[in-house]
Amino acid sequence: MIPSVLILTLLTVSVVALILWVSRRWGANDDSVVEQIDALLPQTQCAQCGYPGCRPYAEAIASGEADINQCPPGGQAGVDALADLLGKESKPLNEEHGSHKPPVVALIDEDRCIGCTLCIQACPVDAILGAQKMMHTVLASECTGCELCIAPCPVDCIDLVPAQRPMIHPKPMSIDIRVQA
Amino acid sequence: MSVSVHGFFGGMPLADHKAMAMQRPTQSIPVPEALYLPLKGHRHQPLDLHQITDHLAVSVGQQLAAGQTLTRGMGDAHPRLHAPVAGTFLGIVSRPALKDMGHDVPCLHIQTDRTQAPKKLPDDYPPNTPLPEITPDELMDHLQRMGIVGLGGAQFPTSEKMRQASGGIDTVILNGVECEPYIACDEALMRHRPGTIVLGGRLLAKALGAKRLIVAVEDPLKDSHGSVSDGFLACIQPHPLDPALDIEFIEVPSIYPQGAERQLIKTLTNQEVPFDGLPKDIGVICLNVATAASVADAVIENTPLTHRLVSITGPGIQNPCNVYAPIGTPVTDLIHQAGGFNCPESEIDLIIGGPVSGHTVSDQRSPIDKGSLCILALTRADRPNSVGSMPCINCGFCVSVCPAQLLPQTLFKLASQGAHEKAHQMGMMDCIECGLCAEVCPSHLPLLDWYRHSKDQLRALDMDQRRQALAKERFEARNRRLEQRQAEREARRQARRARLEANSSAQSEIEAAIARARQKKEGES
Known part of the structure; x- marks a missing residue:
């Protein structure tokens, strides 16, 4: 009896050790979870969630510090995707952090710009070009529409305009024939 | 010459209605009052106004000569535009887009000089025209300057297509297969200018180092004037000028969509283009016959691409015909040239392209672009799917x-x-x-x-x-x-x-x- 107990114990211990080693070696670590969450976030870097960018918010979600419904640019679809990834129940978007809006880009009214560079320092993705006492301009293709440049501007010369969207072929109108019984 | 022709998967023969537009001779349209040259090479890349104004080669109010360059260096997705006729440049205006219903497209507005005579479809070149001396790089740069794009509908810049494909091309296919019913602009071109098409093909084949040039047409292209092949065979049989080039003329069965690039290549070479690849991956390049003709014109006559043949046809049109029209002509002028509609406009479904794969034209003020093949007016009775x-x-x-x-x-x-x-x-x-x-x-x-x-x-x-x-x-x-x-x-x-x-x-x-x-x-x- 003793040898069989010994063999079984040995087997159990070695299998557990193997599983532990494999999970350490190849298993999901914190970083890869953060990566996956970050991939679902819209990368607007708008800080509306309360964290200074998408990556910090992803880290906060991964550590359980932040909830999944704090990202207005991602909208309800983003919340659902996060819930799906993390195996949680989806919930409505938290309106405290802002509401979901169609995509916009910043546009500087170049006649009113005084060249103070405050917006350049605020831009999280370096999408504003300019220098001291020189007119500034927004690179529309790089702008994420985060609105962070609006508040620092002392002369209110930055507007948000709808982002240029590619044309989408309209959904066919359904003119279904209903067969009368 | 007997050639083996293979098939492709699927497809279906459709009743062709080419004779409708072919019953009248090809016409030139009187110079329209205004032309609107659409500034959109590719529909998935929206342009912003800054981008356009940076690349305009003319200023507002400037007098234009026919063939003058209007835009330059907009990148490959937006090939150069040239003034089709003499006139005055009035600036950039928005016009309804031809294919994207409800969307506008920025256009170069030209007020034309109406005293000038309309441009006619140029005469054909004789079969044995010698090829001009031009290196492949010179040819590609020249085609880019002349605004040559694929005229089969996609409007991909020909110079870019050649650059992507250069080296490793074995066969050049000139696609004269318009398999969609009603469309007959390529047939009209092939009857009028077979020598030009073959000459353009020889220029392309030489620049790409290809050994084989295939001109493909549909087999039932026969009418009272005889098969379209007669004109081609006259250009193809004696070719002592390019002994290294093997020119073939192949009639393919008329099974829709035989004219689609991948399907035509499968039929002619029995090779399939990889789903994630391009024809160049199997050593083939496929160009529309009208593109080949515009290449020949650009090289020999130094004319930019400013006009194209458009079929104005369909059961709703009074006098269906093929029209040689300047790019930027509004659809309404084209319909007027073909005698207008023969039934109330509310009964008409106006389509750009063919009846199977065309787009609905929602606004007749839309201007045609370099890829507009056919304006088709179907009556409600012809459209059971509606x-x-x-x-x-x-x-x-x-x-x-x-x-x-x-x-x-x-x-x-x-x-x-x-x-x-x-x-x-x-x-x-x-x-x-x-x-x-x-x-x-x-x-x-x-x-x-x-x-x-x-x-x-x-x-x-x-x-x-x-x-x-x-x-x-x-x-x-x-x-x-x-x-x-x-x-x-x-x-x-x-x-x-x-x-x-x-x-x-x-x-x-x-x-x-x-x-x-x-x-x-x-x-x-």
Whole structure:
């Protein structure tokens, strides 16, 4: 009896050790979870969630510090995707952090710009070009529409305009024939 | 010459109605009052006004000569435009887009000089015209300057297509197969200018180092004037000028969509283009016959691409015909040239392109572009599919005709539920938008419209993802830069502090300075 107990114990211990080693070696670590969450976030870097960018918010979600419904640019679809990834129940978007809006880009009214560079320092993705006492301009293709440049501007010369969207072929109108019984 | 012709999967013979537009001689349209040259090479790349004004080669109010360059260096997606006729440049205006219903497109507005005579379809070149001396690079640069694009509809710049394909091209195919019913602009060109087409093909083949040039047409292209092949055979038989080039003329069976690039290549070479590749991957380049003719004109006569043949046809048109029209002509002028509609306009479905894969024209003020083949006016009676649709019954007719070997009914279900990414996995982007599935559908489902919608959604999604990746990259780069700057500043501060603490002479200097100042103060008081 003793040898069989010994063999079984040995087997159990070695299998557990193997599983532990494999999970350490190849298993999901914190970083890869953060990566996956970050991939679902819209990368607007708008800080509306309360964290200074998408990556910090992803880290906060991964550590359980932040909830999944704090990202207005991602909208309800983003919340659902996060819930799906993390195996949680989806919930409505938290309106405290802002509401979901169609995509916009910043546009500087170049006649009113005084060249103070405050917006350049605020831009999280370096999408504003300019220098001291020189007119500034927004690179529309790089702008994420985060609105962070609006508040620092002392002369209110930055507007948000709808982002240029590619044309989408309209959904066919359904003119279904209903067969009368 | 006997040539073996293979087939492609799916497809279906359709009744052709080419004779309708061919019954009258090709006409030139009187110079329209105004031309609107659409500034959109590719519909998925919206242009902004800054981009356009940076690349205008003319100023508002400037007098234009016929053939003058209007835009330059807009990149490959936006080939150069030239003034089709003499006139005055009036600026950039928005006009309704021809294909995207409800959308506008920025256009170059030209007020024409109406005293000039309209340009006629140029005469054919004699069969044995010698090839001019031009190196491949010179030819590609010249075609780019002349604004030559693919005239089969896609409007891809020919110079760019050649650059991508150069080296490794064995066969040049000139595509004269317009398999869609009613469209006859290429047939008109092939009857009038076979020598020009072959000459353009020889120029392209020489520049690409190809050994084989194939001119492909449909087999039933015969009418009272004889087969279209007579003209070609006269140009092809004696070719002592290019002994190295093997020119073939092949008639292919008229099975829709035989004129689609991948299907034609399969039929002619029995090789399939990889689904994620291009014809160049199997050593083939395929160009429309009209593109070849415009290449010949650009090289020999130095004429830019400013006019094209358009079929104005359909049961709703009074005098269907082929018109040689300047690019930028509004659709309404073209219809007027063909005698207008023969029934009330409310009965008409106006279509750009063919009846199977065309787009509805919602506004007749829309100008034609370099890829407009045909303005088709169908009457309500010709469009059974407009009556309404019933649920999909899984009959599988669409699967058996789909030339891209997809599962149209599955794609339809996914697209109509908004599951575009799943549709992508099922090969949505490989759909060639031939429209056969919708044509055979017994439930009259608007399948093609669903696929176009879904493909546009997928393209938009792809664009969003690219933007996201870019934003992430820039955000991370900025954070790295800020951290580095912070670290540098911290290091400098540390160094200064360390220097002050370590350097006793500095300390004593400061103390001496303080003592001096105190003495001075005391002396004053």
